[in-house]
Amino acid sequence: MSNIKPIADLSYRNYDGPLKKPGSRWWVIAKNGIRIALKKKALWGLMFVSAWYYLVMLVVLFFVQQVTSSNPAGAQAMKAFMERLIWPDQFLHGFSYAQLPMLIIALMLGAGSIANDNRANAMLVYLSKPCDKREYLFGKWIGIALPIFVIMVVPTIIFYGYGALTFREYGFLKDAWLLPKMLAIIPIAAIFHASIVVGISSMFNQARNASATYAGIYFITNFFTLLMGGIWASSRGETPFPVKHLFYASIDGVLIGVCKAIIGTKGSAPFGIQSPGGVSQVPAPNIAAILGIALLISVVFVLIAWRKIRAVEVIG
Amino acid sequence: MAHENSSGVLSYARLVTVARISNLTVRYGNFTALDDLSCEIPEGCTGLLGPNGAGKTTLLKTILGFVNPTSGEGTVMGKDIRTDGMAIRQLIGLMPEQDCHIPGMTAVGFVSYAGELSGMPPADALRRAHEVLEYCGLGEARYRNVETYSTGMKQRIKLAQALVHGPKLLLLDEPTNGLDPRGREEMLDLVRSVSHGRGVNVIVSSHLLPDIERVCDRVIVVIKGKLRTAGTIKDLKKLAGQPADVELREPSLAFSNLLMDKGLTVAPPKGNVYRVQSELPPEELLRVVQRAAIESGAQVRGFETAVRTLEEVFLEALTS
Numbered sequence: 001m002s003n004i005k006p007i008a009d010l011s012y013r014n015y016d017g018p019l020k021k022p023g024s025r026w027w028v029i030a031k032n033g034i035r036i037a038l039k040k041k042a043l044w045g046l047m048f049v050s051a052w053y054y055l056v057m058l059v060v061l062f063f064v065q066q067v068t069s070s071n072p073a074g075a076q077a078m079k080a081f082m083e084r085l086i087w088p089d090q091f092l093h094g095f096s097y098a099q100l101p102m103l104i105i106a107l108m109l110g111a112g113s114i115a116n117d118n119r120a121n122a123m124l125v126y127l128s129k130p131c132d133k134r135e136y137l138f139g140k141w142i143g144i145a146l147p148i149f150v151i152m153v154v155p156t157i158i159f160y161g162y163g164a165l166t167f168r169e170y171g172f173l174k175d176a177w178l179l180p181k182m183l184a185i186i187p188i189a190a191i192f193h194a195s196i197v198v199g200i201s202s203m204f205n206q207a208r209n210a211s212a213t214y215a216g217i218y219f220i221t222n223f224f225t226l227l228m229g230g231i232w233a234s235s236r237g238e239t240p241f242p243v244k245h246l247f248y249a250s251i252d253g254v255l256i257g258v259c260k261a262i263i264g265t266k267g268s269a270p271f272g273i274q275s276p277g278g279v280s281q282v283p284a285p286n287i288a289a290i291l292g293i294a295l296l297i298s299v300v301f302v303l304i305a306w307r308k309i310r311a312v313e314v315i316g
Numbered sequence: 317m318a319h320e321n322s323s324g325v326l327s328y329a330r331l332v333t334v335a336r337i338s339n340l341t342v343r344y345g346n347f348t349a350l351d352d353l354s355c356e357i358p359e360g361c362t363g364l365l366g367p368n369g370a371g372k373t374t375l376l377k378t379i380l381g382f383v384n385p386t387s388g389e390g391t392v393m394g395k396d397i398r399t400d401g402m403a404i405r406q407l408i409g410l411m412p413e414q415d416c417h418i419p420g421m422t423a424v425g426f427v428s429y430a431g432e433l434s435g436m437p438p439a440d441a442l443r444r445a446h447e448v449l450e451y452c453g454l455g456e457a458r459y460r461n462v463e464t465y466s467t468g469m470k471q472r473i474k475l476a477q478a479l480v481h482g483p484k485l486l487l488l489d490e491p492t493n494g495l496d497p498r499g500r501e502e503m504l505d506l507v508r509s510v511s512h513g514r515g516v517n518v519i520v521s522s523h524l525l526p527d528i529e530r531v532c533d534r535v536i537v538v539i540k541g542k543l544r545t546a547g548t549i550k551d552l553k554k555l556a557g558q559p560a561d562v563e564l565r566e567p568s569l570a571f572s573n574l575l576m577d578k579g580l581t582v583a584p585p586k587g588n589v590y591r592v593q594s595e596l597p598p599e600e601l602l603r604v605v606q607r608a609a610i611e612s613g614a615q616v617r618g619f620e621t622a623v624r625t626l627e628e629v630f631l632e633a634l635t636s
Contacts (some may be wrong), residue, residue, distance in 0.1 A: 012451050012510050014443055015482025019435035022402040028432045036420060110421070120463075121416035125477060128380055128410035129433040130402045 019245035025131035026139035028162065030167030033143025037109050043147075046108070050101035051155035053094045053270070057163060060271060065166065082170040085272035087163065088263045091182050093270045094159065095189070095259045098152060099252045102193060103218050105151060110144040110197030110209030114305065119205040123309065133309050137198070141302070145187075145194035152186045178263070185259050192255060192294055199301025232282050247282045254294050260284035261291070329415045333361045334485055334517045335379060340388035342374050342541075344589040349374040351541035352388070357519060360531055361511035362529035363523040363535040363549075365630060371541040372521040373413065376487050380410060406435060409478030413489040413521075415470050417462040427476050434481035444480050452476040452506060468499035475506060477514075486510065486518045492527050500527070529626045532555060537633045544633040553623040559583075559593040562605055563618035571611035578604055591622055 068074030163172040201210045228247040248257035267281040335357040342350040350371045364372045377383045381401030390397040392404045431441030449458045452472040492500045508531045511518035537544040581593040609616045
C-alpha cells in the first residue's frame, strides 16, 4: 500500500504570481485582528451592552411619544418631559456609559494583540516578511481602533437619526453641529483606548497580564474621579480649584472631559430626570488642555509599544 | 572550488553569487558577534557551520536587517543589507530556530497569512498555503490550531510559512532542532528536495555536521565571528596528495612492504585498511596495488580515494 503514489503532484513548486510592494501590510495585520475579534461571541454581546443608554432612551422616547399622542392631556406632559431633556447631554450620557463596556472591548481586542505575539515569538514571523515595525504597530493599532470606532458610532448615528426625524419640533436640531461633534469625539475615544491597550500589551507576553494592568489603571483612576465628583457634588460647586480639574484625571475622566468640552455642555442627570437637590455637574474642562492630555497619553503609550517591538532581543 | 579574489573575499567560479559579505562586523555592546567577516555565498545549498555562539544566527539576522552592522557591507541578491531590508525580505524565507507562530490560528490560516504578509493576494496565498502544507507533510493537519502541534509539526509549519511566497533564498536556522530521528530524516529530505533542482537557494545554519553533510553542497565555517574556511564539501574533504584507502581481507605485512619497496608511503593500517600515498594518478596507483596484492597473496576488498570526514575538516578549522 505504501508504494501507491498520490494522483496529485505534491512536489515543491515555485510561486511566480504577483507580490504586492511593501507599504500595505498594515491592512493585512489590521484585517486579521478584526477577523479574530469578530469570531468572539462575547464581543457581539458587549456591542449591545455598550449602547445600553441609547437603547433605553430609544425605548423611553418611543413609549413617551406613543402614550402622549393617544392621550388628550399628553401634549402637555410631552412638552414638560422634552423641556427637561437636554439633547446634547443624551449623547454625553450615551458616550460616558459606553466607556466601561468599551474598556472590556478594548481589552478583548487589544490586550493580547502584541502580548500574544511576544509569547509565540510571532514577531520573527512578521518582521522577517517585507513588513516593518511601523506597519506592524499601525496594523495592530488600527485593528483595535477601527472596531471600537464602529461599535461606538453606530448607536450614536441611529439615536441621532431617530431624534432628528422625530423630535425636531422639540429642539433636537438646535445645535446643527451636534452630529459632526460626536463624529469627532468617537475617533478620539477609539484612538485613546487603542493607543493605551497597544502600549500595555507590548510590555507583556501574556494577554491576561496586559488586561489586568489596563483594568487596574482604569479602575484605580476611575475611583479617583468618582471621589473628586463626590467632593464636587457635596460642596455644591464651592470646592477648591483643583477638584474640578482632578475629576478628569482618569481614563474615563479624560474621555468624558473631551466629550463635554467638544459638545459644550457640563452635563445633566440621565433620562431627563431632574437632579436631586439641584446637584451641579462638574464643568467642562478647557478644550485645548484636555485634547492635549488625551493626545499626550496616546502618544506616550504608542511610543512604549514602538520601543518594545523588535524582531530579536539584542542584549548589549 | 573556492578561491580568493583580488579583494581577499572567498568566491566560487562559474556560480551566481546569492549573498556577498565584505568586512562585516557586528557588535552587541562590548561583545563582537561577527568580526570582519567576508564571504560569498553562491547559489545552491550552503551550510553555515560553527559551534554554538559562533555568530551563525547573527549573520542570518544581519542579512535580514534585524541587526545593524557596526561596519562592513553586504548584498543579498544584489540588494544592500543596510538599505534594502524590505526588498531582501521579499526575496527571502526565514525558518527561525525558536518556535514561532501566530497565536490562535489554524495551520492553513497561519501560512496563508504569512503569504499575505509577504505581499501575495489573499486568494493566491490561500491556494499556495494548501500546496506548501501538503508539500511539508501537514496536509492532514492543516485545519488544526498550530498551538496544538507537536515539535516536529511546528518545525514543518515554520518551513511552510517560509516557503509560501516562493522565496529565492531560504534561511534555515537549526532546522532539525528538537526532532526525533525519523522527524529529522524527513526534515532533511524536505530541505534537500527544495534546495536541489527547484530554483531555491538555501542557507542552513547548524552545528550538526551530519545534517549539513546530508543536505548541503558547500559550507562556510564561522568560529568566534570569523570566517575559518569555506568551499564545497567535496573539496574540503579531499586530502593533500590524494591518498587511497586499500581494504584487504586480512592485514598483510608483505603487501605493505611491497608497496613501500615501490616507493609508496603506507600508513600503519587501521584494521584491514591501508592508507597509501603516492604521486601516481589513481588509475596507475590501482595497478600498482593490484600487482602488489598478487605478489604478496593478499586479497583486495576495496579501493577508494581517501577523504576526511566533515568532522575532521571542522575540527581542523576549530583548532587552526
